[in-house]
Amino acid sequence: MTADTDALRSHWTHLYREHLPALAKARDPVQKVWPVYLDHCFARIVLDNAVGVTTPWTEVIKAPAVKHMSTGQLEAAILMAEGLANGEVNLREMDERSLELRGKKGKKRKTEVAEGNAAKRSKRARETGKGRTVDALSGEVELPDASSKDKQHEVDMSVQLQRIANSNITTFRRQMLTLLCEIPRGRYSTYQAMSDYITKTSHKTCARAVGSAMRNNPFAPQVPCHRVVAADGTIGGFNGHWGEQGKFASEKHRLLYEEGVRFDSKGKVKGPVFREFKM
Known part of the structure; x- marks a missing residue:
């Protein structure tokens, strides 16, 4: 394992686990439609198209993908993920192609319904300040935005x-x-x-x-x-x-x-710089 490979794995993990889901939840206009919201869905779409190509990625490499991808496969996945993040690649088209490879094109997937419901519940919880919500598919806890009145994460x-x-x-x-x-x-x-x-x-x-x-x-x-x-x-x-x-x-x-800090599709932080130091 080389340092370069480690860096590629880290970057790929950040893109599909954090960056793309964050853009989707924010409804970033870089994509006209965000058909998925969860990290494993973005991983599926990218890996099917960049690694599997003509077949689901699971028929090309072993799971977990990040541990078994070659340098070339990591680079291909990163390139496609970045293309999705900056709008150069159409997410819906890639999703449909992934579903077609898996024999699911045109079907109403339960996962899509669950994703939409989970996203709505998460949004309602943030707006009403009710605290944490649990992702319907992964079971992972999602923390409320910084705008929440919840002070449980404040540090003295x-x-x-x-x-x-x-x-x-x-x-x-x-x-x-x-x-x-x-x-x-x-x-x-x-x-x-x-x-x-x-x-x-x-x-x-x-x-x-x-x-x-x-x-x-x-x-x-x-x-x-x-x-x-x-x-x-x-x-x-x-x-x-x-x-x-x-x-x-x-x-x-x-x-x-x-x-609650967000980055745009180009990897630049959103909002004004804090300069009000008083020390």
Whole structure:
């Protein structure tokens, strides 16, 4: 297993488990119709078309696919998934082709009905603030959006600030980690925004220095370094690795998504940068 293969597997996993379902749930206009919402449905569609091609993918490679795909198959799956995410590939057409390969074209699938009902229940629960919902097919718990009044995931930042103050780390790193505690749940900032604030109020620094100071955050995720992304809106670094190809990019996406932060079809974060630091 090579580092390149690991990176491809991580990127593929992020695309079908998080990125495409997030676009579907948001009804992103990149696709006119989102016939599916769940991660395993996106995996089926992409793998049937990119790996199986003329037959269901399960007849070409063993399950779980991510462990048995070759580098070429991973690259083909990623290319198609990215095409779906940016609108270059038509999801409905690929879904119909996948169903045809499986002898299900034109049939009313129970899974599609269940997906639609699960999505509606999830939306109602988020709107009414009733908390968690359970996915009808996978059984996985879906967390409410950050707009919910539910405070069960809030972290007591006074405790984290005390941990930082008592830690045996450099003054600059303490300053960076303390700033992180000011970024609210459901918001994000950038390395550049933090650098600009420090330069204006304390001493000259740069985005690279800020990133380095957070590279090994001993208090993550309670001290939320995952809420800081690159200046261009892309995912940035996490746990010592950089970008979408980074080993822990999927984990950073998961943390941000659970807090209500969303990315568009081009992989750029949505919403304004948090700059209201007061330290």
